[in-house]
Amino acid sequence: MSLDPEVLATYERRTCAPFGRRRACVVGGEDHGAYRLLWAADPGGPADPCPGQFYMLAAASGWGGSDGRPYLPRAFSHARVAPDPDGPHRLGFLLEAVGPGTDRLAALATGEELWLSGPFGTGFRPPDPASHAGRAVLAGGGIGIAPILTLADELGRDATVLLGFRTARHAAAANLFDVKPRVATDDGSVGRHALVTDVLHDELDRDARATVFACGPPPMLEAVRALCAARGVEAQLALESGMACGYGACFGCVVPTRDGFLRLCLDGPVLDAARLETALFEGAGH
Numbered sequence: 693m694s695l696d697p698e699v700l701a702t703y704e705r706r707t708c709a710p711f712g713r714r715r716a717c718v719v720g721g722e723d724h725g726a727y728r729l730l731w732a733a734d735p736g737g738p739a740d741p742c743p744g745q746f747y748m749l750a751a752a753s754g755w756g757g758s759d760g761r762p763y764l765p766r767a768f769s770h771a772r773v774a775p776d777p778d779g780p781h782r783l784g785f786l787l788e789a790v791g792p793g794t795d796r797l798a799a800l801a802t803g804e805e806l807w808l809s810g811p812f813g814t815g816f817r818p819p820d821p822a823s824h825a826g827r828a829v830l831a832g833g834g835i836g837i838a839p840i841l842t843l844a845d846e847l848g849r850d851a852t853v854l855l856g857f858r859t860a861r862h863a864a865a866a867n868l869f870d871v872k873p874r875v876a877t878d879d880g881s882v883g884r885h886a887l888v889t890d891v892l893h894d895e896l897d898r899d900a901r902a903t904v905f906a907c908g909p910p911p912m913l914e915a916v917r918a919l920c921a922a923r924g925v926e927a928q929l930a931l932e933s934g935m936a937c938g939y940g941a942c943f944g945c946v947v948p949t950r951d952g953f954l955r956l957c958l959d960g961p962v963l964d965a966a967r968l969e970t971a972l973f974e975g976a977g978h
């Protein structure tokens with residue numbers, strides 16, 4: 693039996709994370725409105741993880757509360773990478789404290805340690821400069837701006853960045869971007885009173901020669917998928933599902949695609965939008 697070339701290409705893109713978890717020292721943290729950017733010195737992983745890949749994190753102490761939760765590590769995209777001439781490179785993780793794991797990670801102080809493994813999965817593929825669709829349009833919603841930030845860092849001035857947030861408090865994180873993003877908020881307190889997908893709609897109406905890179909909540913990703921499908925615009929979507937291991941062992945992250953079921957930790961979290969019937973599958977999101 694021969695494999696579909698599209699499926700084979702997916703397998704070939706898979707990366708292998710360094711085996712096992714490593715202890716990483718917290719070297720700083722900054723609040724950006726509703727979010728916290730936590731910096732950790734990675735003692736062992738590659739210094740150039742691909743935007744859209746992710747790490748599994750757990751605090752080295754105080755991870756199990758009185759009820760034992762969160763117990764399992766949690767998945768986080770790196771939001772920024774910084775070289776460190778005196779030691780290992782630094783990884784910045786943008787967190788929204790929504791539960792026991794993110795609460796504990798957001799409370800980590802400089803000098804404390806966390807368990808880190810990764811980078812896992814396949815990230816965004818850079819736009820092909822030779823293609824007429826070489827213009828990169830990046831769309832991030834809420835905490836989904838994390839992998840969009842590191843992709844924007846990599847693409848520099850060549851990227852158009854569109855961000856959507858619930859409130860002004862969340863939109864404060866837009867200041868992290870070097871290239872000035874276009875911002876929309878649900879309540880109209882900052883930027884345009886609209887959804888980020890409304891801004892994307894207008895951007896593609898203006899010029900549809902683009903590749904779209906998106907990360908955000910499932911309804912946003914489904915709107916991006918449908919919008920791009922209707923216009924024949926190529927899109928890459930960074931998806932989320934429940935993840936317990938990151939190594940392809942637990943099958944907790946399985947998602948339905950046109951090619952059958954895929955494990956998002958191996959063959960995602962970034963998938964070509966054209967491979968999905970919908971981004972609103974059961975278990976999508978956190």
Ligand SMILES: Cc1cc2nc3c(=O)[nH]c(=O)nc-3n(C[C@H](O)[C@H](O)[C@H](O)COP(=O)(O)OP(=O)(O)OC[C@H]3O[C@@H](n4cnc5c(N)ncnc54)[C@H](O)[C@@H]3O)c2cc1C
Pocket residue numbers: 746762766767768769770785786787788789790791792793794795835838839931932933934935961978
């Ligand atoms: C590949 C990947 C990359 C990710 N990258 C990031 C990242 O960069 N930054 C980040 O903060 N999170 C990120 N997440 C999401 C994060 O792993 C989950 O939100 C995680 O479950 C949080 O753990 P917890 O113990 O704090 O909350 P949990 O106990 O797991 O969740 C508590 C409750 O909050 C809800 N919830 C979870 N997340 C959110 C949210 N963002 N908004 C509203 N409600 C929510 C859950 O549905 C649940 O009801 C990523 C997930 C994946 C799969």
Ligand code: FES
Pocket residue numbers: 934935936937938939940941942943944945946955956957958
């Ligand atoms: S997270 Fe365990 S198989 Fe993907």
